[in-house]
Amino acid sequence: MIYLDYNASTPVDREVKKELICALDTYGNPSSLHEQGQKARSMMDEARAKVADFIGAFPDEIVFTSGGTEANNLAVLGFAGGSLAVSSIEHSSVLKPCNQLTVKGLIVHYLQTDETGIVKPHTMPKGVSLVSVMLTNNDTGVIQPVSELAEKAHTSGAIFHADAVQAAGKIKIDVRELGVDVLTLSAHKMYAPKGIGALFVRRGLKVSPLMHGGSQEKTIRPGTESTALAAAFAKACEVASRRMDEDEKRIRRLRDMFEAAVTAKVRECKINGAGSPRVSNTSNITFSGLKGDTLIINLDLAGLCVSGGSACSSADFKPSHVLLAMGSSEDEARSSVRFSLGRDTTESEIILASEIVADTVNSMRAKIW
Ligand SMILES: Cc1ncc(COP(=O)(O)O)c(C=O)c1O
Incomplete structure (x- = not known):
């Protein structure tokens, strides 16, 4: 075969698998005050720092999610307050939440591409509150001019989100160089297990949660954290940087x-x-x-x-x-x-x-x- x-999806890397198996021994809840809980908390902190480092972010700018789909939903639904502009070649996890917003009366503009698959910055409308264009397309592998698009979005006061699920581990990602405000990652596309991803949210931005519960992930993504998956994801970032x-x-x-x-x-x-x-x-x-x-x-x-x-x-x-x-x-x-x-x-x-x-x-x- x-x-x-x-x-x-990718096979799980050997080093990542080892890290995952080891991390499963730390079973405490990171919110617990006792020793096992604190051990799990420091594992989460370490994983967050490594994922942040992978994309040039601060650790407090990383929100762990269940994967790319959830992170994209959070990016679209959590920031949309006015009209939006998204490219017509986004993944369904960006396009479908947009459909939901349209039903609620928000206006969504679809940015067109040329025949080579590139979204043209001059097609961006003015007056939108959120722009979402992926860094790399999953079907064709085409890399979008994200820094140019983000700059254009910012001049008209919009927040810029990039889905980097298919870029991570393939090209270098630096959120400051790209100038993005929000960015999506998924672990299983980069030789880590399924079930975890992350949303980078630039310091100072407020995002509305999709779910409500405890105070994990600064209440943006409540629910007991998976320390083992976070540790595996972090190891995958480390391996990807090296290779x-x-x-x-x-x-x-x-x-x-x-x-x-x-x-x-x-x-x-x-x-x-x-x-x-x-x-x-x-x-x-x-x-x-x-x-x-x-x-x-x-x-x-x-x-x-x-x-x-x-x-x-x-x-x-x-x-x-x-x-x-x-x-x-x-x-x-x-x-x-x-x-x-x-x-x-x-x-x-x-x-x-x-x-x-x-x-x-x-x-x-x-x-x-
Ligand atoms: C570009 C892109 N964004 C988002 C996703 C969804 O990620 P996940 O499978 O982690 O939910 C995918 C998965 O194929 C993808 O290719």
Whole structure:
């Protein structure tokens, strides 16, 4: 089995697993005053400091959540007071809360992208209170000009949120350099377990909680903290900082090799977002004339695990809204597949994967063309 679906989720890193298992022994509640509780509290403090350090933030600017979805919901629903502007290529965990706000009467502007998948700063409307544009797109890997967009948002008095779930561990993130006010992270996209993520909230900003309960996470996210998951997430940040440059170069070489091999062996295929800056691991390819869901099943039968993008589940294969926003037709978007490489991907896997893709696509086409 060759796994090329790292944008969906990553295996847990060996060091992270060790940290998690060790941390499970600290079972106290961080809110308890006794020794076990205080041990758990200091683990939370240490984890918070490491996650903060990973993105150039202060520890008190980190709010732990259950993952990227919750952090994005908190960012949209917790700050929205007036109208909003979000890009049309955001993840559903940004777009769906926006729909909810529209039902309540708030106005949501959707920022368009060009055909290379880049959100243009000049399309930002004036007078909005919150702008949300992702740092890296999950379907195409395209990196958005977030610092430029944040500056533009600030000139009209808006708060700027960036979903950095698909950027973390792939490119350096510094919240001050980016100039963002709020930023989302998810641990399971960076070789840590599922069930934890974080929202960076710049000092001085007030966010309304989604849930109500105890005073954990400064009441922004009540509920007993998972010290073990926080420790694992922090370790993943540490490992990512250490490995990022090396991983980036190695994975980029493999991704480029994969794309060159596939485009040489398969005619009429298009790499989406290829004209834009992209993270090193993602390759989104349209194979004209084929149904993406059937192709994914056939690739799986041949031993290759890939996805159609975030909107895809086996029961519900929708064309990617990201590709539609970039100008693809419904048919083109439906015939697109996302390949995402990661730390454990090897050169021999890439050679084999490109052969599997070429054989599968060419034999499927031979039956219909
Ligand atoms: C860009 C982006 N944002 C948010 C999420 C949601 O993160 P989580 O799976 O941690 O809820 C995902 C997951 O695919 C994503 O790709």
